[in-house]
Amino acid sequence: MSQVLPTDKKQLRACLLCSLVKTAPQFRHGGCENCEEILRMRGSMDRVLECTSSKFDGVVSMMQPAESWVARWQRIEKFTRGVYAIRVYGRVPEDVEDELDRRGLEYRPRDGSVKE
Secondary structure, three states: OHHHOOOOOOOEEEEOOOOEEEEHHHHHHHOOOOOHHHHOOOOOHHHHHHHEEOOEEEEEEEOOHHHOHHHHHHOOOOOOOEEEEEEEOOOOOHHHHHHHHHOOOOOOOOOOOOOO
16 A cells, blocks of 8 residues: 555655656656556656656545545546546647557546546
């Protein structure tokens, strides 16, 4: 569990795909527990900076994803436990959007621009 909790209030970043919040070094060291297969951030600070954002609003801590109405509201009920941004500003890189499209997955920005 400790690998998904931010270890420092400085350098906090949120994943542009799932909104998980960790420090930049944590993303570089372990990637994103929810999105690593697509984003491939582990080991690359350049990729971390492309696929995460330091601009986000609010956070929620999710401990029981399947039982949380907040997790359903944030569309994170299938993700790992951790701290998540409520709104993340920015877009994933084009290569990530292309990969999501190839997999038949719809990209939904986490900035609130796409309404249900």
